[in-house]
Amino acid sequence: xxxxxxxxxxxxxxxxxxxxxxxxxxxxxxxxxxxxxxxxxxxxxxxxxxxxxxxxxxxxxxxxxxxxxxxxxxxxxxxxxxxxxxxxxxxxxxxxxxxxxxxxxxxxxxxxxxxxxxxxxxxxxxxxxxxxxxxxxxxxxxxxxxxxxxxxxxxxxxxxxxxxxxxxxxxxxxxxxxxxxxxxxxxxxxxxxxxxxxxxxxxxxxxxxxxxxxxxxxxxxxxxxxxxxxxxxxxxxxxxxxxxxxxxxxxxxxxxxxxxxxxxxxxxxxxxxxxxxxxxxxxxxxxxxxxxxxxxxxxxxxxxxxxxxxxxxxxxxxxxxxxxxxxxxxxxxxxxxxxxxxxxxxxxxxxxxxxxxxxxxxxxxxxxxxxxxxxxxxxxxxx
Amino acid sequence: xxxxxxxxxxxxxxxxxxxxxxxxxxxxxxxxxxxxxxxxxxxxxxxxxxxxxxxxxxxxxxxxxxxxxxxxxxxxxxxxxxxxxxxxxxxxxxxxxxxxxxxxxxxxxxxxxxxxxxxxxxxxxxxxxxxxxxxxxxxxxxxxxxxxxxxxxxxxxxxxxxxxxxxxxxxxxxxxxxxxxxxxxxxxxxxxxxxxxxxxxxxxxxxxxxxxxxxxxxxxxxxxxxxxxxxxxxxxxxxxxxxxxxxxxxxxxxxxxxxxxxxxxxxxxxxxxxxxxxxxxxxxxxxxxxxxxxxxxxxxxxxxxxxxxxxxxxxxxxxxxxxxxxxxxxxxxxxxxxxxxxxxxxxxxxxxxxxxxxxxxxxxxxxxxxxxxxxxxxxxxxx
Numbered sequence: 001x002x003x004x005x006x007x008x009x010x011x012x013x014x015x016x017x018x019x020x021x022x023x024x025x026x027x028x029x030x031x032x033x034x035x036x037x038x039x040x041x042x043x044x045x046x047x048x049x050x051x052x053x054x055x056x057x058x059x060x061x062x063x064x065x066x067x068x069x070x071x072x073x074x075x076x077x078x079x080x081x082x083x084x085x086x087x088x089x090x091x092x093x094x095x096x097x098x099x100x101x102x103x104x105x106x107x108x109x110x111x112x113x114x115x116x117x118x119x120x121x122x123x124x125x126x127x128x129x130x131x132x133x134x135x136x137x138x139x140x141x142x143x144x145x146x147x148x149x150x151x152x153x154x155x156x157x158x159x160x161x162x163x164x165x166x167x168x169x170x171x172x173x174x175x176x177x178x179x180x181x182x183x184x185x186x187x188x189x190x191x192x193x194x195x196x197x198x199x200x201x202x203x204x205x206x207x208x209x210x211x212x213x214x215x216x217x218x219x220x221x222x223x224x225x226x227x228x229x230x231x232x233x234x235x236x237x238x239x240x241x242x243x244x245x246x247x248x249x250x251x252x253x254x255x256x257x258x259x260x261x262x263x264x265x266x267x268x269x270x271x272x273x274x275x276x277x278x279x280x281x282x283x284x285x286x287x288x289x290x291x292x293x294x295x296x297x298x299x300x301x302x303x304x305x306x307x308x309x310x311x312x313x314x315x316x317x318x319x320x321x322x323x324x325x326x327x328x329x330x331x332x333x334x335x336x337x338x339x340x341x342x343x344x345x346x347x348x349x350x351x352x353x354x355x356x357x358x359x360x361x362x363x364x365x366x367x368x369x370x371x372x373x374x375x376x377x378x379x380x381x382x383x
Numbered sequence: 384x385x386x387x388x389x390x391x392x393x394x395x396x397x398x399x400x401x402x403x404x405x406x407x408x409x410x411x412x413x414x415x416x417x418x419x420x421x422x423x424x425x426x427x428x429x430x431x432x433x434x435x436x437x438x439x440x441x442x443x444x445x446x447x448x449x450x451x452x453x454x455x456x457x458x459x460x461x462x463x464x465x466x467x468x469x470x471x472x473x474x475x476x477x478x479x480x481x482x483x484x485x486x487x488x489x490x491x492x493x494x495x496x497x498x499x500x501x502x503x504x505x506x507x508x509x510x511x512x513x514x515x516x517x518x519x520x521x522x523x524x525x526x527x528x529x530x531x532x533x534x535x536x537x538x539x540x541x542x543x544x545x546x547x548x549x550x551x552x553x554x555x556x557x558x559x560x561x562x563x564x565x566x567x568x569x570x571x572x573x574x575x576x577x578x579x580x581x582x583x584x585x586x587x588x589x590x591x592x593x594x595x596x597x598x599x600x601x602x603x604x605x606x607x608x609x610x611x612x613x614x615x616x617x618x619x620x621x622x623x624x625x626x627x628x629x630x631x632x633x634x635x636x637x638x639x640x641x642x643x644x645x646x647x648x649x650x651x652x653x654x655x656x657x658x659x660x661x662x663x664x665x666x667x668x669x670x671x672x673x674x675x676x677x678x679x680x681x682x683x684x685x686x687x688x689x690x691x692x693x694x695x696x697x698x699x700x701x702x703x704x705x706x707x708x709x710x711x712x713x714x715x716x717x718x719x720x721x722x723x724x725x726x727x728x729x730x731x732x733x734x735x736x737x738x739x740x741x742x743x744x745x746x747x748x749x750x751x752x753x754x755x756x757x758x759x760x761x762x763x764x765x766x
Binding site (some may be wrong): 027028029030076124127128180185186187188189191192193195196198199200202203204205221224225229231232236237240243244245246254256257258261262264267268269272285289292293295298 | 410411412413506510513568569570571572574575576578579581582583585586588603607608611612614615618620623624626627628629637639640641644645646647651652655663668672675676678683
């Protein structure tokens with residue numbers, strides 16, 4: 001709980017929710033007849049409706065980007081460091097929107113929601129959703145909010161993939177695209193890590209084919225393992241060394257047993273356990289699948305420049321030196337494809353030891369780069 | 384099954400076994416009252432007993448290094464490419480020995496063996512064993528075989544760690560130490576991967592606290608997951624891209640479901656499934672723990688040069704450019720510590736895209752380096 005809300009926070013915020021009853025045609029070929037999007041907004045939309053910024057969240061994120069939902073909140077939103085009054089995404093200037101994507105478990109329709117056809121939770125009957133589907137739902141939310149064109153669409157990791165998809169699918173509806181710590185598609189190694197995570201969940205005897213809701217249980221072990229695997233890939237080897245090294249949990253003495261011996265083991269077990277309390281295992285399956293499927297260049301025989309040909313936005317692409325999940329080389333693939341289309345691109349490779357997680361952290365050079373770019377976005381849109 | 388045994392193979396081999404009844408004082412403080420070592424030998428010990436080479440195996444390896452155990456064998460031993468007549472470790476010149484380490488499940492005493500105190504399998508009552516313990520058992524085997532001094536002790540990965548320990552604990556008993564694709568200790572990231580693998584096994588409901596033998600089951604799901612995680616770390620990202628890329632299992636069309644979609648998923652699931660048939664889950668726990676604990680510099684406040692001060696051997700250290708499990712930087716730490724002791728060291732960093740698994744492969748430069756070095760070993764020992 002914050003004793004008082006810091007002055008540079010958006011403060012107390014209220015999540016909102018919108019119901020869409022026009023059927024959504026999904027990339028898989030299936031249709032979602034109706035769905036809910038949970039979202040949050042900060043700042044004020046100006047009269048010209050020109051100062052709106054869409055933030056796209058990543059795998060385990062949600063629409064609670066900044067501020068506190070109550071005075072009992074232990075922590076603010078996941079991007080508090082970047083979004084707020086006077087911050088890089090300045091809520092004194094911008095109207096900031098973030099919606100939770102469908103398939104998730106944070107308020108938008110997903111596998112834990114009730115399937116109107118059966119009256120039971122969807123489970124694995126929920127359709128596979130993709131980054132393209134998410135962008136469609138975000139466009140409908142923009143319509144609802146009366147936003148014809150975003151001053152910028154911004155996102156890190158899986159969020160950055162949504163930004164790319166926005167630039168391809170709705171080129172006229174965004175002025176700037178900010179793609180952070182992303183990749184144009186998953187590598188075989190990325191897919192491999194996702195697959196082990198999914199197998200951990202789906203082979204857990206408490207998974208019950210995804211209908212664990214009816215069994216008053218959930219695949220706790222599997223989801224915890226999935227999260228532990230994920231965490232290893234979010235941190236650089238160097239960050240792990242700095243954070244834990246080979247430090248022992250209980251001082252100097254080796255225990256020679258199978259209980260927690262090293263600090264890093266304790267950290268991972270804690271991360272696994274706590275994730276189970278706040279995330280739905282089926283959602284983890286669906287979101288990792290959306291990651292696997294993202295590959296806008298696939299219809300163009302792998303030619304990313306061809307895939308990005310419709311784009312009209314100005315781009316900022318940001319990567320982090322120690323990110324081995326989506327390395328700077330992956331960001332440079334995006335930059336090269338944008339250059340090939342003669343699109344205006346700024347590229348920043350931030351020196352950071354934190355690995356993929358760096359995109360969530362207030363690293364000075366990163367704050368400066370994003371702040372400087374968003375200042376320009378603000379000046380252009382009259383914010 | 385080989386239609387005929389290739390001429391450059393050691394041919395049909397017979398595993399051997401030795402029972403040791405003198406109690407073994409373990410690094411953990413516990414004692415193993417008696418134990419069996421399974422081993423294989425190839426070539427002939429010369430009259431001077433000067434041409435013996437010890438090969439140390441890695442995590443999932445065993446003492447079956449080369450040749451075929453029967454004409455029905457589908458594959459030869461795990462290092463067939465390097466050990467045999469006219470090969471780098473030339474069985475026409477050397478008497479080659481490899482023993483399966485205790486804690487394993489391939490014939491030496493381990494957690495699946497009967498605990499003489501209870502008449503039941505040890506399970507987790509088996510004591511924690513370490514690299515130092517293994518080297519003690521190998522020294523006793525050397526005594527039994529009448530080998531006072533090895534012409535060389537050779538090993539890759541966890542095998543390379545045993546080689547380092549040999550050089551420290553028995554400096555007068557080896558002339559040459561060949562340390563391949565190893566590290567002076569695990570990093571936090573290495574330990575983290577091992578921990579997730581162990582958690583996968585130990586949280587499997589079929590684990591039964593390690594006494595699954597009595598329940599006519601085994602933690603199949605957990606051990607398969609552990610192996611899948613391991614496999615990702617054995618291959619480089621580049622090797623995975625070359626081997627699988629984003630190829631789909633079933634042609635061009637995306638299935639939009641949770642069955643195998645990409646080739647890399649199919650590969651991993653197969654690797655997991657097949658490993659369960661040939662490896663004991665408890666052994667996987669014990670061996671990953673031995674890896675975690677290996678840190679000869681720990682008693683010297685992390686000073687590896689001080690730890691290696693007793694060493695007298697000549698060293699060959701080999702690393703592979705794309706190995707991210709034990710990267711070349713880790714091998715260079717070993718080289719630097721050896722230099723600090725004025726020990727003769729050759730170091731080869733082999734250009735290879737295969738990742739950690741490269742140490743098992745017949746890469747031309749690697750074959751040449753090892754062959755050239757072993758030729759010198761042979762000339763020095765009169766082989």
